[in-house]
Amino acid sequence: MHISEGILSAPVLLTGAALAVAGVAVGLKRLPPERMPQAAILSSAFFVASLVHVPVGFTSAHLILNGLLGAILGWAAFPAILVALLLQAVLFQFGGLTVLGMNTTTMALPAVLCALACRPLLLSPDNRRAGLGGFICGSLAVFLSGILVALALIGTGETFTHAAWAIFLANLPICLIEGFVTAAAVVFLRRVKPEVLSGALA
């Protein structure tokens, strides 16, 4: 979920950049140096995950998994997503410089907030409740990202209202898929390697 360069207005771009700078600063400050390799390699894992296209009816959608990213990396989700966007710019030339902050914020802010809100559920001893936590975290994060993208467009001008609604609606089925995939991945991780979700990095 990306806004291209050259679309948004200056106040919206500045808001996004300011939030992104603050988030990345907190994320870097809370990341102890000995955890840096883990955060970096998990960032590349999430980058690879975002290249996966899952079938949805006649078309396909790529996974974002920002909810799961937040659950594992916590505040480090901000630098991780900025790294992913920079790599996209240099490898695929998607996105641009001025919109980098807004794109980081729309994906990372919901990731951090949802992960914080769902932490008690994700860490509960019962796998069903953890799965429910995963579903909420995964779907809500993508849902909120869609809302933020729509708000950024509406904040730029009223002409964008229809486009914002279209993005919001197209995003809804993706929320369900993301929620389902995140729930299954959370339950899997708890069985196979619970420390990934224990919040060592969060």
Added chain:
Amino acid sequence: MSDLEAPLSQGSGPIHRLDPRARLLAMLFFSIPVALARSDASALAALGFGLLALTLTRPAPGLILRRLLAVNAFTAFLWVFLPLGGQGEALFHLGPLVYSREGARLALLLTLKTNAAFLAVTSLVGTIAPQDLGRALQALGLPEKFCHLLLMAHRYLFVIQREFRRLLTAAEARGFKPRTDGHTYRTYAWLLGMLLVKSWDRAERVHQAMLCRGFNGRFHSLAEFSYGARDTIFLMLAGLASAAVAGLSILEKTA
């Protein structure tokens, strides 16, 4: 060649010989007036400068066309939805819907700007080898920790991607075919979960190996950047181009 190998960065055009820091600075100069341009003239000028920079990069045409299509998927979406929401004079009617001239004009402006920005990113950032990007950003004053993250994330991108490919091949060998159903999504979730577990373990081994080699929080690189007269001239030209784009925007506003 896969896109992950950054095919653009391996050319040998005049832009490739510039210092990566100069390219990043030029990108910074150029992005701001392009992003804020409000007139067709300045957006067209920006597109012209972008094309000029692209010719200097000498990329493979197929690659650029493929990327242009991807970029313009979003602008096509704007062409559909912006005029439907705009007020003002109608270009034509689609049943109860009005396709407005004002919305179409805005869609045109945004299309020009997005493509100009894409061309600039392609020739200025796409030509930087990803392994140089982290160091160039660090030299420009970004936090060291962040640049390490970028460097290592890129270093392991290929390893992790191959690992995922391996997991997927194993699943396909067992008859896995992606469909729109719960089984498919659960399979993907487990593959990705396994990928995260493997990445977690790999990170631990990598960190231990780094400690063994005396890692103290600083990466050393043997590649040196060299900033010369060529880079100064290029930066001045980029500055002029940016000023031209900004100037055209301001002229139109006052006129």
